[in-house]
Amino acid sequence: MRRWQIRTIFALIILCLILSLFYVNSNKTLKIGVITGSNWDVPSPDALKIVDNAIERFEKEHVNVQVEYISGIRKEDYSEWLSQQALSGDVCDVFMVLSNDLATFADVGILENLSSFIENDPDFDESVYFFSSYQSGQVNHVQYALPYESVPTLMYVNRTLLESEGIEVPKQDWTWEDFYEICARMTQDTNEDGILDQFGQFGYTWQNAIFSNGAKIFNDEGSNALLENDRVYDAIEFMRRLEKLNRGQSVTSEMFDKGQVVFCPMSFSEYRAYKPYPWSVKKYSSFEWDCIPMPAGPDGSNVSQLDTLLIGMSKNSKYKDLAWEFLKELSFNEETQKDIFRYSQGVSVLNTITDTKMIIDSLQDETPGGSDYDLGFFNSMMENAIPVKEFNGYEQAMALIDGEIKLLSINEDDIEAAIGRVEDQVDALLESVK
Structure with missing residues (x-):
């Protein structure tokens, strides 16, 4: 085979390789x-x-x-x-x-x-x-x-209800005591039938209280609970005070939707979705409302979950x-x-x-x-x-803690003793799922 033919074949092979790589x-x-x-x-x-x-x-x-x-x-x-x-x-x-x-x-x-x-x-x-x-x-x-x-989770405020009682919307650096004082004033039997029909808050949870008082539920690794400390005890005691205002009555999200409740924690996405027309007509059309940061505990700040x-x-x-x-x-x-x-x-x-x-x-x-x-x-x-960060065993651990703290918020059991027991149970659970 002539040299030019060999070169041509070799060049064609190289070209095919280049084209295949390009392809x-x-x-x-x-x-x-x-x-x-x-x-x-x-x-x-x-x-x-x-x-x-x-x-x-x-x-x-x-x-x-x-x-x-x-x-x-x-x-x-x-x-x-x-x-x-x-x-x-x-x-x-x-x-x-x-x-x-x-x-x-x-x-x-x-x-x-x-x-x-x-x-x-x-x-x-x-x-x-x-x-x-x-x-x-x-x-x-x-x-x-x-x-x-x-x-983020923010606190939503029924401005219309507050204004009807001559109360200003709280400032951005408001505290638990500001929150409690307004809830106490706004919890009423407005039609005097012996049943409360206006309430201070719906949906404020022990998690909201713990985080806003500078405490954590778990360590960063998710291997242990961190509940046995004064900041957590104070948060649970605060939840007891809020719960007593309702005198055993159940407050629902529908009550907030109808304008019977002043405060309700919600995600900022709900605010953005339901504030504008026409969605506002479908959701919250009977009152004016706004969002502010969560109230700060005595050892914490106005922080939110994200x-x-x-x-x-x-x-x-x-x-x-x-x-x-x-x-x-x-x-x-x-x-x-x-x-x-x-x-x-x-x-x-x-x-x-x-x-x-x-x-x-x-x-x-x-x-x-x-x-x-x-x-x-x-x-x-x-x-x-x-x-919000989950880990192996998170849901089971949270269910244990949630059940105990909800009971503590409505009874008079010793908070420190009860939390000590539940922390031991949670730690054992987390150890078993490692």
Whole structure:
């Protein structure tokens, strides 16, 4: 065979190899798992527009990559769907993670440890996140997911009811005593039939009281309860005082909806969903209402619990570098995080977004003619919020504690002795599930 023929054949082989490599690299498909609708159980018909916009930006920057997701998976079905994907060995490259699934998915090896990606990416800066939102993606101090959107719990106030009694809406730094005093004044039998029909609060829990008094329920590792201390005892005693105001009557959410209750803790997503017209007509049309921080205990502050929807990477992804870039597109990119305010009912996880003029103007536009949003306390509240973090044995442990503290709030048993017993039971339970 002549030399030029050999060279031609060799060149064709090289060309074929180059073309095959180009073909492989130009047809990468990144699969993502997302929830349809709202993670916060409120009307949010445009929530997927956030993801669609992020995909459009990402595909423009990565011309050889296609991002796909399956639509129609509701929150209540999502955990089961993702578990089935894992069992079949077909987990998405990137997927949303509910806060109560994080520890389980990390433990069984579905989620990739993100530490090396964080450490080796000079463009990534964890300081731009609210600390509590970012911490929500950690298990035993290891980052397994990035935050996507967060929702704090705030105290909702029936302004109309307070004004009818000549009482001002509490300031942002209000305390347990302010809370109790207003509840005591507002708990009344307004029609004088011998039955209370107006109440101070519905839904304020012992967890709210414990966190706002500077206490914790568990240690950071989830291996022990931390209930045997004065801050917890004081919180339970405060719950007793509140409970006695109702004289044994049961207060319901329907009573708040009808305007018979002054205070009710709710998620900020409910405020955003039901404040604007027309949803306000369907939910709370008979009174004016607003949100303020939770009341502070004598040894604590005006802190709230924070629930965060997370984004994780499959440990078995074939495209981990691309998956990391798309994680950042959803979590770290400011345009995506601004879209959280535009199309969802949550809160951006970036501390650079929440107090911008664009966001405040956007929120004001949601409530034409209504009361103004006062976000002056928001960044501080988000930074210091208590993240919802579950672990092996969490639900069983919480059920034990919840049952005991609910009984303590309505009886006269010795608080310290009862809490000592339940802490021993919880510690034994947590030891058994290690």
